[in-house]
Amino acid sequence: MTKLIAGNWKMFKGPAETLAFFDGFEAPDGVDVVLCPPFVSLEAAVGEEWPIYAQSVHWAADGAFTGEISAQMLVEIGVAGALVGHSERRQLFGETDDTVRRRAEAALEAGLGVIACVGETETEREAGETEAVLRRQVAVIPKHERLVIAYEPVWAIGTGKTATPQMAQDAHALIKSLHETRVLYGGSVKPDNAAELLSQPAVDGALVGGASLDPDSFAAICRAAASLS
Numbered sequence: 166m167t168k169l170i171a172g173n174w175k176m177f178k179g180p181a182e183t184l185a186f187f188d189g190f191e192a193p194d195g196v197d198v199v200l201c202p203p204f205v206s207l208e209a210a211v212g213e214e215w216p217i218y219a220q221s222v223h224w225a226a227d228g229a230f231t232g233e234i235s236a237q238m239l240v241e242i243g244v245a246g247a248l249v250g251h252s253e254r255r256q257l258f259g260e261t262d263d264t265v266r267r268r269a270e271a272a273l274e275a276g277l278g279v280i281a282c283v284g285e286t287e288t289e290r291e292a293g294e295t296e297a298v299l300r301r302q303v304a305v306i307p308k309h310e311r312l313v314i315a316y317e318p319v320w321a322i323g324t325g326k327t328a329t330p331q332m333a334q335d336a337h338a339l340i341k342s343l344h345e346t347r348v349l350y351g352g353s354v355k356p357d358n359a360a361e362l363l364s365q366p367a368v369d370g371a372l373v374g375g376a377s378l379d380p381d382s383f384a385a386i387c388r389a390a391a392s393l394s
């Protein structure tokens with residue numbers, strides 16, 4: 166199956182840097198590519214040839230929700246989908262399993278694609294709770310053909326610590342037994358470890374943070390995925 170490589174830019178790249186990225190980015194055939202710029206750069210990015218996702222989306226169509234953006238607003242400017250439940254949203258901005266569910270449902274209802282993120286913290290892994298945490302987080306995620314799950318072990322995000330290919334495979338196999346969908350791996354994916362992670366049978370793609378900011382390194386990860394599809 167074609168692998169999906171999504172780049173989550175987090176709070177990096179305003180509109181000018183977004184356009185500069187696309188000037189330097191070329192993806193091979195044989196891989197699905199998604200990019201997730203910050204809200205203010207979405208309009209600059211939607212003119213490009215790849216599907217553009219927001220990094221979050223609110224569940225209401227409109228209302229008194231300062232700082233939030235609705236699915237309908239994203240659709241209006243040509244955005245194709247949204248991340249929901251990223252661990253930074255869960256840890257720093259009070260996202261819960263329930264708000265993740267509500268955001269995912271609203272986005273799907275509005276016609277958007279969704280990448281829903283799950284993953285255990287280091288403390289949870291060390292306490293042997295990984296499976297229970299994944300079961301709890303996955304249980305609330307709606308089943309839909311436009312929904313993909315990303316497994317991002319929190320201890321591997323931005324730390325340079327990558328899950329071993331076997332750890333990724335085991336977590337993905339569990340998630341797939343609970344929810345029939347593509348499952349992406351995220352957490353310190355780089356050009357030099359992408360092929361090994363992506364060659365695991367239950368790893369259907371990657372959600373890339375830091376290495377998606379540079380067009381050459383993101384293209385290298387896309388090439389690794391294309392060669393395995």
Ligand code: 13P
Pocket residue numbers: 173251317321322323324325351352353354372373374375376
């Ligand atoms: P890094 O690739 O920088 O570890 O980030 C992973 C991530 O959080 C992608 O959503």
